[in-house]
Amino acid sequence: MATDHITAAREISQERTRLVRSGLRRRHRNEAIFRGLGIAAIALALGFVALLFVDMTRKGIPAFVQSNLHLEVFFDPAIIDVGPAPVASEFASPAQYQAADLRWRRELALLNWNRILEASLMAKVPAGTEISSRELLSIPETNARHQLREMFVANPDLLGRTVPVDILASANADNWVKGNINRSLGDAQQQLSPAARTVIDAFEADGTITNGFAWALFTNTDSRAAPASAGLLGAFVGSLYMMLIVIVLAVPIGVAAAIYLEEFAPKSRLTDFIEVNINNLAAVPSIVFGLLGAAVFINYMHLPISAPLVGGLVLTLMTLPTIIIATRGALLGVSPALRQAALGMGASKTQMVFHHVLPVTLPSILTATILGVAHALGETAPLLLIGMKAFVAQVPATPLDQATALPVQIYLWQGNENRNFFEPRTAAAIMVLLGVMIVLNGTAIYLRSRLEKRV
Amino acid sequence: MNTLAVAGLLLVLLGLSYQTGWSRSRALVTTGGQKVHSRPQYHGAYTALWTMIPTLLVLLLWAWLGGEITHNYIVSQIPTDVLQSLDQAGLNATIERIRAIASGFGVAGDVAPFEQTAGENLRNFQMLTNIGVLLVAALCGGAALLYARKRITARLRARNAVERVINIVLLLCSAVAILTTLGIVTSLLTEALRFFTFIHPFDFFFGTVWAPNNAPGSGNYGRYGLLPLLAGTLMITAIAMLVAVPLGLMAAIYLSQYAPRRLRSIAKPLIEVLAGIPTIVFGFFALVTVGPFLRDFGRLVGLNINATSALTAGIVMGIMIIPFVSSLSDDILNQVPRTLRDGSYGLGATQSETIRKVLLPAALPGIVGAFLLAVSRAIGETMIVVLAAGNAPVLRGNPFEPVATITVSIVNQLTGDTDFSGPQSLVGFALGLTLFVITLGLNIFALYIVRRFREQYE
DSSP states (O other): OHHHHHHHHHHHHHHHHHHHHHHHHHHHHHHHHHHHHHHHHHHHHHHHHHHHHHHHHHHHGGGGEEEEEEEEEEOOTTTOOOOOOOOGGGSSSHHHHHHHHHHHHHHHHHSOHHHHHHHHHHTTSOTTOOOOHHHHTTSBOTTHHHHHHHHHHHOGGGTTOEEEEEEEBOHHHHHHHHTOSOTTSOGGGOSSOHHHHHHHHHHHHHTSEEEEEOTHHHHSOOOSSOGGGOOSHHHHHHHHHHHHHHHHHHHHHHHHHHHIIIIISOSSHHHHHHHHHHHHHHHSOHHHHHHHIIIIIIIITOOOTTOHHHHHHHHHHHHHHHHHHHHHHHHHTSOHHHHHHHHHTTOOHHHIIIIIIHHHHHHHHHHHHHHHHHHHHTOOHHHHHTTTTSOOOSOOSSTTSOOOOHHHHHHHHHTOSOHHHHHHHHHHHHHHHHHHHHHHHHHHHHHHHHHHHHO | OOHHHHHHHHHHHHHHHHHHHHHHHHHIIIIIOOOOSSOHHHHHHHHHHHHHHHHHHHHHHHHHHHHHHHHHHHHHHSOHHHHHHOOHHHHHHHHHHHHHHHTTOOOSSOOOHHHHHHHHHHHHHHHHHHHHHHHHHHHHHHHHHHHHHHHOOTTOOHHHHHHHHHHHHHHHHHHHHHHHHHHHHHHHHHHHHHHHHHSOHHHHHHOOOEEEOOOTTSSOOEEEOSHHHHHHHHHHHHHHHHHHHHHHHHHHHIIIIISOHHHHHHHHHHHHHHHHSOHHHHHHHIIIIIHHHHHHHHHHHTOOOOSSSHHHHHHHHHHHHHHHHHHHHHHHHHHSOHHHHHHHHHTTOOHHHHIIIIIHHHHHHHHHHHHHHHHHHHHHOOHHHHHHSBOOOOOOOOTTSOBOOHHHHHHHHHTTOOOTTSHHHHHHHHHHHHHHHHHHHHHHHHHHHHHHHHHHTO
């Protein structure tokens, strides 16, 4: 009787253990699956980062190499038959000299520099090759004749002399040399004629065309007529101006606003409203700031369109909330002991804030500033609305000149029709932009870890 | 005006005034032996403020009015008969010529006698006014300096005065944030209202056809129906959320609950790198890599997927938002009190059971808030959609087809156009207003939820 009871109880308990065991197995399996899902999510996210960087690098690296033509150019006096360059001292006023100089340059511009270019190219073409001048001129960059003319303007003594000149190959020739275009495609789909392709191959074989680092990418501005010489310099300078304006305006104003709100403002409805307001401003889509810029700065204040000044102002307004919020957070984190000690020693509130609290928060403010500036640097949409996508062929001399910005340049290049040439170039521009970003963000992270340890 | 002279004057005045106040204060201490209220620096700053403010006011006044005065002077130098024969463009050209003569640069071609005399007069006039303005500014500054110097006594509360000025400057700086909001609201509202004088609001908000006629001049404006754009926006946002929320949430859970310290300290910043990548880069990536990949993949499984489609833009936007979702969720998960978790472990629950049955339900309001913030971010995103969504403002439900969104249409209607006279460009502001209201509503609601959630556990 008693043993029956014990056996039954044992069976029940064994049954229970079995149940728990099998349940445990299931639960541990679920645990592993859940954990696996977490790892998978992180792996996917990091995989995307890696894929993006690898993909952009793979696409962009070819654009850092560019085909160059090495030619011997003879500045033929028979073709360049203009008078000597005017000299400033012979004229009564600078304006008259300028007029004469312009006249001289205009005469030069009317000359057929392509004949000079053609002659120097022809000298390199292997004997017996049939090629028309049109086909021959499709090999060098379309602005090569301007390059020769500018060489002559800078140094009129070149007349009658033969000098070695390096000229960029045209975008199509560059594509052909680098294999960006499928060589087995039929003539109808090729941009270059069969004769031009043969000559390019011959040039490549005899060293007239070599591949070198694409300095043009960094030293030239954008160019529509001559895509192979299109570069980032103008956009880079435009972005630089805007970043300077953001730093000069957003940082002092943002920090001052944060100090006021955190330290001085009386707790009232108004300050609550400002706080809500700033939080919302931080989440307003960037394109709305572009609308604000177009309506207020350009349409109402009549500031110049496409100017880095307007872009900088718009980006400043966009960055302000970020800096204010970060600075307030940093101020809030300063230990009350520090404040009380300062006040106890007889410091006024302003002295306490500026002499004791603010220096402690400088690392955080610096980090927030760098991150905010990096974010502003990559912003594109608001700049499109204030006309910064205009084609600009000069390096902006002042923040009031027309300019574009690095991300906008990327936007413009990705839309170019010559995809074979501009896809690598766009990717290269992206690499430059990402490089600047990484340097900025890396500095911020480094500063944060280094300076915060000391406090 | 000679910038160098102005800068020099300001610097000299600044140094002089600060030094005056400072030494005056020191003199009070040494000769009088009195107890001085403020430290010498504050007396220096006090005098400097007194000096610089009137000086700057004079210079600003001249910067504001000077151009007009010079212009009028030049016009007065042109003989009346010549003046009457000139139209506006001719007048401007003549003024430019006179300015060029005055600057010594000269002009090409023949110079009319009146131009020569006008140029010479203008040169004298400019020299006189420049010197005059500098003198007046310096005199004002000097007088203010002397006045401030006289005011310095042992009992003068210089520090309080200086701090009051600092306070006012701080207040003005924080007003910039309000002015920005005000500027956004007024510019969007006024321009949108102007748009509604061309197009009836009903046709805009409930119209199903988006076909603006961008040729200016004709009376036919085209049709501006918001619904196709709204549908495109919502579709892309939904796809982005389907990508970002599971990935971001799982990543946050793993990083905050499971990951060893080392992994966390490496993986978290790496995921945040995604947040630092400019959106134009994501757009290009979507256009040249993700889009073609999806198209080929679709062909493989028998689906007709466009390379630029709602799917392409949505997936890449989802990737972009992952760090946003994960860092917000991470914060929120960390705010759930430890006691809840420990209680669950004490009852024998596994880690994943604790997370799913205790942590997530407790954190749900906060996560919903984070979700809404992410939605608002996705709705306002521009460049990915401009590049990768194909720009086809047609009302349809297929995510494999190109779509257009509100932001894309703003960019298309407004790029580089400052002529806000027709509905073609004004519609950008109506769209912007819609966007602003939607995102603002989402943000306020989300922040409210997040705040409530925080208070619940504080």
